[in-house]
Amino acid sequence: MRAARLYAPPAFSLRFVPVWRRHFLVWRKLAVPSILGNLADPLIMFFGLGYGLGAVIGTLEGTSYFAFLAGGFVASSTMYAASFEALYSAFSRMHVQKTWEAIVNAPMDLEDVLAGEWLWAATKAFAAGLAMLAVVAFLGFAAWPIAVFAVGAVALVGLAFAGAGLAVNALANGYDFFSYYFTLVLTPMMMLSGVFFPLGMLPQPVQALAQVLPLYHGIELVRPLLAGRAPEAALAHVAVLCAWALAGYYAATVLTRRRLLQ
Amino acid sequence: MNAALEIAALSARGLRKRYGASEVVRGVDLEIAPGECFGLLGPNGAGKTTTLRLCLGLTEPDAGEIRLLGLPVPARAREARRAVGVVPQFDSLDPDFTVAENLLVYGRYFGLRDGEIRGRIPRLLEFAGLAQRAGARISTLSGGMKRRLALARALVNEPQVLVLDEPTTGLDPQARHLVWERLRQLAQEGRTLVLTTHFMEEAERLCARVAIMDGGRIIAEGAPRALVAAHIEPEVLEVHGPGLGRWLGRARGLLARIERAGETAFCYADDVRPAIESLAAEPDLLYLHRPANLEDVFLKLTGRDLRD
Numbered sequence: 001m002r003a004a005r006l007y008a009p010p011a012f013s014l015r016f017v018p019v020w021r022r023h024f025l026v027w028r029k030l031a032v033p034s035i036l037g038n039l040a041d042p043l044i045m046f047f048g049l050g051y052g053l054g055a056v057i058g059t060l061e062g063t064s065y066f067a068f069l070a071g072g073f074v075a076s077s078t079m080y081a082a083s084f085e086a087l088y089s090a091f092s093r094m095h096v097q098k099t100w101e102a103i104v105n106a107p108m109d110l111e112d113v114l115a116g117e118w119l120w121a122a123t124k125a126f127a128a129g130l131a132m133l134a135v136v137a138f139l140g141f142a143a144w145p146i147a148v149f150a151v152g153a154v155a156l157v158g159l160a161f162a163g164a165g166l167a168v169n170a171l172a173n174g175y176d177f178f179s180y181y182f183t184l185v186l187t188p189m190m191m192l193s194g195v196f197f198p199l200g201m202l203p204q205p206v207q208a209l210a211q212v213l214p215l216y217h218g219i220e221l222v223r224p225l226l227a228g229r230a231p232e233a234a235l236a237h238v239a240v241l242c243a244w245a246l247a248g249y250y251a252a253t254v255l256t257r258r259r260l261l262q
Numbered sequence: 263m264n265a266a267l268e269i270a271a272l273s274a275r276g277l278r279k280r281y282g283a284s285e286v287v288r289g290v291d292l293e294i295a296p297g298e299c300f301g302l303l304g305p306n307g308a309g310k311t312t313t314l315r316l317c318l319g320l321t322e323p324d325a326g327e328i329r330l331l332g333l334p335v336p337a338r339a340r341e342a343r344r345a346v347g348v349v350p351q352f353d354s355l356d357p358d359f360t361v362a363e364n365l366l367v368y369g370r371y372f373g374l375r376d377g378e379i380r381g382r383i384p385r386l387l388e389f390a391g392l393a394q395r396a397g398a399r400i401s402t403l404s405g406g407m408k409r410r411l412a413l414a415r416a417l418v419n420e421p422q423v424l425v426l427d428e429p430t431t432g433l434d435p436q437a438r439h440l441v442w443e444r445l446r447q448l449a450q451e452g453r454t455l456v457l458t459t460h461f462m463e464e465a466e467r468l469c470a471r472v473a474i475m476d477g478g479r480i481i482a483e484g485a486p487r488a489l490v491a492a493h494i495e496p497e498v499l500e501v502h503g504p505g506l507g508r509w510l511g512r513a514r515g516l517l518a519r520i521e522r523a524g525e526t527a528f529c530y531a532d533d534v535r536p537a538i539e540s541l542a543a544e545p546d547l548l549y550l551h552r553p554a555n556l557e558d559v560f561l562k563l564t565g566r567d568l569r570d
Binding site: 002005015018019021022025026029097098099101102103104105106107108109261262 | 281322343350352354355367368370371372
């Protein structure tokens with residue numbers, strides 16, 4: 001494939017809609033276990049750390065440790081849901097089930113498939129983030145009406161990690177490859193983005209590194225919003241998340257073209 | 263003559279495609295008329311599937327020109343595929359959906375409205391012999407049913423051209439005959455069929471014209487019978503058993519050509535009766551007398567070596 005076409009920006013078309021609807025139809029059949037599955041892991045961590053560590057820590061940044069964790073877990077469960085969908089599920093459709101191949105035999109382009117995957121993974125992450133948001137709101141850790149803006153932050157976090165995940169998917173040679181991404185990228189990101197403790201406790205250079213991570217910016221938006229405050233430098237956080245979403249999606253497009261259209 | 267009839271369903275000139283160090287398609291020309299049933303034959307690795315992918319615009323050629331239903335490929339391949347149905351070599355049905363849902367979801371990729379697709383589903387299921395299975399899960403279908411569903415799925419847009427990559431590989435004889443029957447029916451309706459196969463019998467039964475590919479090139483092309491007539495003697499005697507070498511020494515003069523493959527000799531001649539008579543003196547030898555077919559041509563042209 002000529003370089004100009006390989007690196008061309010993705011053309012966007014509404015043809016992604018039937019792809020998105022396909023994924024939605026599959027999900028609808030398994031929606032309840034899927035949402036519970038997305039919730040179980042973060043909730044176990046949330047309650048375990050909240051009760052256990054919370055008893056030791058007392059208050060953090062002027063709130064209960066539970067309230068501190070709430071913002072972190074809303075963002076991180078969104079991140080994990082997007083990543084699972086864009087990695088394991090997309091890889092199944094791309095490589096194992098040959099779903100993508102079937103779709104591009106119809107009058108659809110690879111870019112339509114990718115746009116559908118991206119927006120679908122973001123949608124599923126959005127649903128997972130909303131479910132977590134509903135739980136922490138039910139527990140009284142969301143100050144309405146300001147907290148409603150956290151919904152927008154959750155959507156951006158989903159788009160950012162869906163794009164990055166699809167880029168990694170395009171490089172994968174099997175499911176095992178993804179455990180590197182989870183272990184070496186997402187787990188450290190949890191530690192560096194202020195899910196469990198304020199970033200200020202880390203050394204300066206590490207703090208600087210955290211400034212480029214999408215999860216950090218997601219949490220910097222969600223946490224104050226849940227507490228009923230406007231986030232500081234909100235536009236900058238939104239801009240970084242948008243940049244991650246678009247850069248990730250562009251990288252996914254180029255890498256997938258290289259993988260499948262050669 | 264109607265101008266539309268003069269446009270080839272598929273034409274390709276000088277197609278070339280390289281993957282890494284190996285050039286898998288090395289100068290292929292194709293011209294397939296509307297309504298024709300065309301077979302692309304070749305051993306594994308001959309470049310058949312890559313040629314199809316190039317013609318559908320799923321991968322870019324390094325050189326060459328392609329027109330599918332008059333539209334340039336890959337530039338306008340997506341538009342051209344509106345009127346094309348594809349049955350892929352590997353099963354790509356959606357395992358999470360029922361039979362009917364597979365058709366519904368696939369029809370949406372063609373921009374068809376749900377109501378329109380639902381209107382077509384009963385007829386498609388009828389055609390595929392799956393009318394009673396609309397709500398069945400894919401995992402409960404046999405291999406033959408899955409292949410027929412893949413065929414029905416490829417027809418959801420009522421295509422003019424149907425591209426089938428090894429449509430009966432892995433099917434049992436009953437299932438294979440049923441697929442053949444359906445393909446004949448589609449050809450009768452005036453659709454263009456382009457299929458790859460390595461079953462010569464399939465090509466002989468279905469295709470008006472075949473091209474034999476090997477090493478990325480088309481090495482012979484024509485009607486199956488014409489190819490047999492042009493490349494091979496009309497009668498074949500397959501002989502094996504103890505004393506084969508001794509008999510061959512005596513019978514050589516009675517035969518036009520002998521191909522030895524391990525313990526079996528494939529003997530070709532215009533008339534093999536004298537050779538059969540000479541076999542009377544060799545009671546240990548077993549033989550099969552049959553007319554020459556496309557497989558003989560294929561093996562003569564592509565050799566008897568394994569290609570895996």
